[in-house]
Amino acid sequence: MIQLVSFYIFASIVIASAAMVIFARNPVHSVLWLIVAFFNAAGLMVLIGAEFIAMLLVIVYVGAVAVLFLFVVMMLDIDFAELRAGFIKNVPLGLLLAIVLVAELVLGIGAYQAGAVKLGTPEAGAASVSATVPNIEAIGALLYSKYVFLFETAGLILLVAMVGAIVLTHRRSHGTRGQNISSQVQRRPEDATRNVNQPSGQGIEL
Amino acid sequence: MTSFFQNLGMSYEAAWFTATIAGILLIALPLMLAVALIIYAERKLWAAFALRRGPNVVGPFGILQSFADGLKVFLQETIIPSASNRGLFLIAPIITFTVALMAWAVIPFADGVVLSNINVGLLYILAISSLGVYGVVIAGWASNSKYPFYSAMRAAAQMISYEVSIGFILICVVLWAGTFNVGGIVEGQRGHIFDFINAYAFNPLLFPIAVMFLISSMAETARAPFDLTEAESELVAGYQTEYSSMAFALFWLGEYANVLLMCALNVILFWGGYLPPVDWAPLYAVPGIIWFFAKILLMFFIFAWVKATVPRYRYDQLMRLGWKVFLPISLFWVFLVSGYLMFTGHFA
Numbered sequence: 001m002i003q004l005v006s007f008y009i010f011a012s013i014v015i016a017s018a019a020m021v022i023f024a025r026n027p028v029h030s031v032l033w034l035i036v037a038f039f040n041a042a043g044l045m046v047l048i049g050a051e052f053i054a055m056l057l058v059i060v061y062v063g064a065v066a067v068l069f070l071f072v073v074m075m076l077d078i079d080f081a082e083l084r085a086g087f088i089k090n091v092p093l094g095l096l097l098a099i100v101l102v103a104e105l106v107l108g109i110g111a112y113q114a115g116a117v118k119l120g121t122p123e124a125g126a127a128s129v130s131a132t133v134p135n136i137e138a139i140g141a142l143l144y145s146k147y148v149f150l151f152e153t154a155g156l157i158l159l160v161a162m163v164g165a166i167v168l169t170h171r172r173s174h175g176t177r178g179q180n181i182s183s184q185v186q187r188r189p190e191d192a193t194r195n196v197n198q199p200s201g202q203g204i205e206l
Numbered sequence: 207m208t209s210f211f212q213n214l215g216m217s218y219e220a221a222w223f224t225a226t227i228a229g230i231l232l233i234a235l236p237l238m239l240a241v242a243l244i245i246y247a248e249r250k251l252w253a254a255f256a257l258r259r260g261p262n263v264v265g266p267f268g269i270l271q272s273f274a275d276g277l278k279v280f281l282q283e284t285i286i287p288s289a290s291n292r293g294l295f296l297i298a299p300i301i302t303f304t305v306a307l308m309a310w311a312v313i314p315f316a317d318g319v320v321l322s323n324i325n326v327g328l329l330y331i332l333a334i335s336s337l338g339v340y341g342v343v344i345a346g347w348a349s350n351s352k353y354p355f356y357s358a359m360r361a362a363a364q365m366i367s368y369e370v371s372i373g374f375i376l377i378c379v380v381l382w383a384g385t386f387n388v389g390g391i392v393e394g395q396r397g398h399i400f401d402f403i404n405a406y407a408f409n410p411l412l413f414p415i416a417v418m419f420l421i422s423s424m425a426e427t428a429r430a431p432f433d434l435t436e437a438e439s440e441l442v443a444g445y446q447t448e449y450s451s452m453a454f455a456l457f458w459l460g461e462y463a464n465v466l467l468m469c470a471l472n473v474i475l476f477w478g479g480y481l482p483p484v485d486w487a488p489l490y491a492v493p494g495i496i497w498f499f500a501k502i503l504l505m506f507f508i509f510a511w512v513k514a515t516v517p518r519y520r521y522d523q524l525m526r527l528g529w530k531v532f533l534p535i536s537l538f539w540v541f542l543v544s545g546y547l548m549f550t551g552h553f554a
Contacts, residue, residue, distance in 0.1 A: 001219045002219055002222065002223070026291075028291075028294075028347060029294075032294070032344070035340070051324065051325060051326045052326055052329070055326050055329040055330060055332075055333050056329075058333035058334075058336070058337070059329065059332055059333045059336055062333070062336065062337060063332075063333065063336025063337065063339075063369070064336070064366065067339060067340075067343070067362055067366060070340075070343060070362075071359075071362060074343075074347050074355075134325040134326075134386075135325065135326070136325070136326065136386060179522075179523075181523075181526075
């Protein structure tokens with residue numbers, strides 16, 4: 001009962017906010033609606049017992065990716081009239097994309113309904129969801145045994161992407177002076193100050 | 207609590223619903239009271255550090271000062287700048303406030319006294335605290351004003367930077383405890399050192415990251431010395447500049463609820479949570495909730511102490527500390543701790 005009610009609440013909010021991503025006039029509002037959609041999708045994940053995936057969705061997408069989206073969109077100075085001017089020009093492309101996506105959905109769901117595709121069965125290789133073993137343990141046991149090379153390859157690809165991003169954006173600037181924290185911390189009062197017994201009426205020798 | 211309401215003759219669903227609502231109220235209302243009193247305590251502490259008297263007029267020893275402030279703020283007019291984005295401007299403080307309360311759902315106050323005992327408790331806290339940045343960023347953007355926007359950018363960069371090393375620090379603790387469940391982490395500390403001391407912090411391998419977590423949690427809550435987001439000499443009042451009345455008060459309450467949460471996290475991860483300091487039978491006569499709050503208050507004293515004494519960081523120094531010092535050290539520590547646990551066969 002509670003699960004059913006919460007499923008319909010989450011699902012309807014996901015769909016409504018996904019629609020608002022498209023219909024919102026302000027791009028910042030679009031990103032915020034996207035965040036609402038992510039968050040409620042995480043709620044749906046919790047309902048099917050994939051609590052780890054749900055938390056990852058919130059941490060990675062809401063906590064990191066969407067913040068960067070928001071950053072970029074807030075910084076941009078977008079001309080809304082110009083944004084909408086290309087609407088007629090882009091309609092055929094958009095329609096084509098929509099038709100392809102709908103066709104894929106129909107084919108996929110149709111194949112699943114017809115029994116051609118099996119999801120989540122032991123024969124297909126996916127681990128069955130167990131109430132006694134926590135999500136993280138189940139995923140970890142699978143990821144670090146059966147898929148360990150794929151996992152490490154994914155890690156390497158991400159590392160290469162990170163190094164590439166740094167190399168592309170890093171510019172070594174000349175003529176700037178950096179701060180040497182350790183030399184600052186090691187500086188003692190004796191190095192910087194001196195006591196002078198100064199007779200009155202004379203200027204101080206610096 | 208569900209079974210209590212079931213005994214009153216409710217169906218399971220109705221009992222669960224009532225019990226959850228009651229649990230939320232039981233946490234949220236005392237928390238608000240605690241925030242009011244903790245603000246008073248902190249002002250008294252700062253006053254003591256600066257050899258002043260602090261609030262001493264409203265009520266005995268000025269203890270009602272926070273409530274007087276609250277009443278004043280409540281009676282003020284809410285000013286919404288005409289150039290602001292009205293809806294988001296009002297939603298931002300609500301987000302900050304709600305997010306600060308949400309994470310308390312998985313905090314165990316005593317053995318088994320927790321609203322939601324979930325397997326991924328620590329990840330939940332991490333997820334919720336990563337939401338906290340939205341309140342600040344939206345406030346800064348919706349104000350449509352220079353300084354709040356600068357402040358929002360600073361806040362977003364700062365919180366993301368320190369969340370990375372906090373994540374690695376949490377991994378070290380999780381490796382040692384063997385669970386993401388918050389209650390399980392506390393139980394893992396029972397008799398951790400020589401079967402006697404109930405705290406991870408006295409473990410030589412974990413003590414350095416306990417210190418790093420304390421510093422990171424100050425940066426994460428944007429407290430002094432890391433309060434660059436509301437540096438009054440540079441940014442007026444930061445993202446709160448355009449806020450007045452209850453909207454401002456919600457930011458204020460949310461901020462302190464977050465500080466209390468970070469104190470609670472420090473206590474839970476490294477100082478034994480609701481367990482007494484040492485594993486000695488007579489100490490268990492004191493209820494766990496009292497140990498928990500005593501430890502939180504001690505941790506809060508450290509927060510107030512730091513805020514009263516340490517000067518503010520410069521922004522580039524803050525970023526350097528986060529990315530060039532804490533990130534490599536915490537990453538190395540994950541290797542060190544997992545290597546040690548592998549070598550000694552902790553999980554064998």
